Amino acid sequence: MYAHLVWFDQPRNATELAAVDFARTHRIEPAVATVPGLLDFYELRRADGSGVVIGIAETEEALHAVRAAILATDLLPGEDPALLPGADRVEICPVLTHRDRAAIYAQGALS
Template identity: 40%
Template sequence: MYVQLVWFDGPRSEQAVEASRRAGRERLKPLVEAHPDLRTGLLGGVRAVGSDGAECVVVLARDAAALDTLEHLVMSSELLPGEDPALLTGPDRVGRYVASDVFGRLADLTTGAQR
């Protein structure tokens, strides 16, 4: 299993946080759900936002190819009407890792996805 962390450092404005939320829910989520390789390759993810607008997105995938496909989809998607590119800056950092241990209830849910 692969884990990708995407960081957007704070402070970020409420407008930037809202633009990111909208992009994720209204533009990217439907594209991911419609992509056959991502429907099986991605295991899920979490978007977390700090009090200063900093954001971290954690994505779990079966393999690196799914993360590569996700990256291409995100970078090539067209903005929705009303999306402001000035508010949708790229991430400050991206880290990709191979999961070495999975524990708790997540271990039961990801059986077979681990290397």
């Protein structure tokens, strides 16, 4: 398993965050929905709008395919590229340890 960490270090205002949320919902999520090997993603956002997106995939190649799928999309009508400056840092790391607590709960091992 591999994790793709995408940092947005700069604070973002409400207009920028609305543009990001629109892009994620209407363009990015549909583009990556059929990429094989993508397991999940998490978006963490601070009160000032900075944050990190963590993508989890079966292989490093799947993460590269996710990136390619996103970059292959065209902006939708009304999207302003000035409001979507892109990430400040990107890194791919192997996942060394993982514990699926939801599956453990489902099996009744934890209560």
